[in-house]
Every structure is written in structure tokens, then in C-alpha cells.
Amino acid sequence: MAGKIQKVAVLGAGTMGHGVAQVCAMAGMGVWMRDLTDDVLARGVTGIERSLAKLAEKGKITDAERDAARARIQTTTDLKGAVAEVDLVVEAIPEKMELKLETFAALGEHAPKHAILGTNTSSLSVTEIAGASGDPGRVVGLHFFNPVPLMKLLEIVRGLSTRDESVEAARAFAETIGKEPIVVKDFPGFATSRLGVILGVEAIRMLESGVASAEDIDKAMELGYRHPMGPLKLGDLVGLDVRLAILEHLHKELGEQFRPPALLRQMVRAGKLGRKSGEGFYKYG
Numbered sequence: 001m002a003g004k005i006q007k008v009a010v011l012g013a014g015t016m017g018h019g020v021a022q023v024c025a026m027a028g029m030g031v032w033m034r035d036l037t038d039d040v041l042a043r044g045v046t047g048i049e050r051s052l053a054k055l056a057e058k059g060k061i062t063d064a065e066r067d068a069a070r071a072r073i074q075t076t077t078d079l080k081g082a083v084a085e086v087d088l089v090v091e092a093i094p095e096k097m098e099l100k101l102e103t104f105a106a107l108g109e110h111a112p113k114h115a116i117l118g119t120n121t122s123s124l125s126v127t128e129i130a131g132a133s134g135d136p137g138r139v140v141g142l143h144f145f146n147p148v149p150l151m152k153l154l155e156i157v158r159g160l161s162t163r164d165e166s167v168e169a170a171r172a173f174a175e176t177i178g179k180e181p182i183v184v185k186d187f188p189g190f191a192t193s194r195l196g197v198i199l200g201v202e203a204i205r206m207l208e209s210g211v212a213s214a215e216d217i218d219k220a221m222e223l224g225y226r227h228p229m230g231p232l233k234l235g236d237l238v239g240l241d242v243r244l245a246i247l248e249h250l251h252k253e254l255g256e257q258f259r260p261p262a263l264l265r266q267m268v269r270a271g272k273l274g275r276k277s278g279e280g281f282y283k284y285g
């Protein structure tokens with residue numbers, strides 16, 4: 001059984017990875033953030049610094065806490081070095097099963113035997129990913145939500161072979177970083193993505209068939225159902241390429257209701273990926 005988690009490696013410095021690195025550092029953990037290139041790491045660090053600055057400006061953390069959290073994060077391109085001495089690994093690399101399997105095979109080899117291995121996958125099989133690690137009992141889904149520093153939920157996914165003690169360690173980790181956990185069974189789309197994506201995909205179909213404008217579809221859910229942002233704005237925040245990848249997977253696993261709309265495919269082909277590319281259902285400055 002893992003003791004208290006003090007050192008963490010986060011694999012992937014993208015939106016989710018750098019958010020996870022930030023919340024771990026804010027909770028006092030030492031963090032290695034690993035990605036393939038120094039450029040991607042630098043962008044991740046900029047994202048963390050911006051977010052920490054916002055929190056400090058608003059008085060949610062002190063300037064000393066901001067600086068201490070930043071100082072706890074180190075970056076590297078070396079996977080072996082990043083995971084060598086940690087108690088927890090959080091994988092937040094792209095949603096491609098081949099990449100996840102390769103990564104978890106490497107973690108099985110290089111991470112300490114006591115370390116919990118977490119995957120931030122939003123819909124892929126945790127059981128399948130865990131199988132590559134050599135010890136699937138220590139693998140759990142740790143599904144975070146964007147923007148990670150603000151969203152309260154941590155969805156913990158129990159794979160078929162996940163040990164109880166790994167789930168308990170994940171719960172304790174959630175508490176330490178100030179998140180509220182739910183524990184769900186490994187099933188395509190878990191509890192969150194399955195419901196979130198179905199709303200998003202219906203909104204795109206409504207736009208395709210001219211039911212209303214993007215603005216009015218979003219306003220319907222914001223003002224009529226009190227969602228903090230409508231489903232099309234949320235798609236832009238998450239990234240339309242990410243949405244499409246989840247839909248393709250859920251379509252294969254769960255059937256017709258998740259078939260990706262032609263409009264979404266076209267937008268991704270055109271490079272309209274949402275906020276990160278400057279345009280999605282909306283334009284960003």
C-alpha cells in the first residue's frame with residue numbers, strides 16, 4: 001500500500017497535464033512534468049504561471065504560496081528520470097491507445113514498485129491500459145476536468161484488476177489536492193464523458209439542422225438549465241479534436257447515438273479546434 005503521496009510525475013504538459021501539475025504543486029507535492037519537447041514544456045509552464053498569477057491576484061492564494069507552488073515544479077523530457085522516485089504518476093498524454101500502452105509498459109519498468117499509476121483518459125479502457133504495466137492492480141483512472149485548478153471533481157475509475165488499496169490511495173490523493181472524488185466502474189465514457197458528450201453531440205446536430213444559432217443553443221442551456229457554459233462553448237474549451245476522438249471511441253463501443261456529426265469532422269479537418277486554434281463554434285481574439 002502506498003504511503004502519503006509526496007512526489008508526483010505528470011506525463012504530458014498540455015492543458016490537462018499542466019493543470020494537474022499545478023494542483024499537485026499547490027498541495028505541497030514535488031512535481032516532475034514530462035513531455036517530449038522543451039517547447040511544449042515551456043508552454044505548459046506559462047499556463048501554470050498565468051493560472052497561479054490569476055489565483056494570487058484574486059486573493060485565492062498568497063504571493064508566497066504562488067511562488068512556492070511554482071518552485072515545486074520541475075520539467076524534463078526524460079521519462080525514466082521523471083518517474084524514478086515518485087509515489088504517483090498521472091499520465092495525461094494524447095488519447096491514443098498505442099501511446100498509452102507504450103507509456104504504461106515503460107512505467108512498469110521504471111516507476112518504483114509502490115507507485116500508483118494513474119491515467120487521465122476521458123473514455124479509453126483503464127483495464128486495457130493497466131494490462132501493459134505488468135501490475136494492473138496499481139493502475140487507476142484519474143479523470144480531471146478543464147480548467148483543472150477550478151473544477152472540483154476527480155473521477156476515479158476502477159479497472160477490472162485495480163486493487164482496493166489503489167482506489168483508496170486515489171481517494172486520499174483527491175482529498176489532498178482539494179478535489180471531490182467519485183468512483184466509477186471502467187465502462188466506455190465512465191459517468192462524465194458519456195453524459196457530457198451526448199449533450200455536446202446533440203448541440204452540434206441541432207446547429208447542423210438549423211434549429212438555432214450557436215449563441216442561442218448555448219444560451220438555452222446557460223439560462224434555461226443553469227449550465228455555466230453552453231455545450232458548444234464547452235466543446236471549444238475542451239478542443240474539438242479531443243471531442244471528436246472521444247466520440248469516435250464511444251461510437252465504436254456504445255453505438256449509433258455517438259456517431260460524430262459531419263460538421264464536427266469538417267471543422268477538425270479545417271483546423272478549427274476551438275479556443276486553442278483561435279476558432280471553433282466561436283472566434284477568439
Ligand code: CAA
Pocket residue numbers: 050051052054055058121122144145146147148149150151193196228229234238242
Ligand atoms: N486558473 C485560475 N483561474 C481561472 C482559470 C484558470 N485556469 N480559468 C478561469 N479562471 C478564473 C477567471 O479568471 C475568472 O475569475 P474572476 O471571476 O475573478 O474574473 C473565473 O475563473 C471565472 O472565469 P470567467 O469569468 O472567464 O468565466 P466563467 O465564470 O464562465 O468561468 C469556467 C469559467 C470555470 C470555465 C466555467 O465557465 C465553467 O465551469 N465551465 C464549464 C467547464 C466544464 O464543464 N469543464 C469540463 C470539461 S470536460 C473535461 O474537461 C473532461 C474531458 O474528458 C474532456
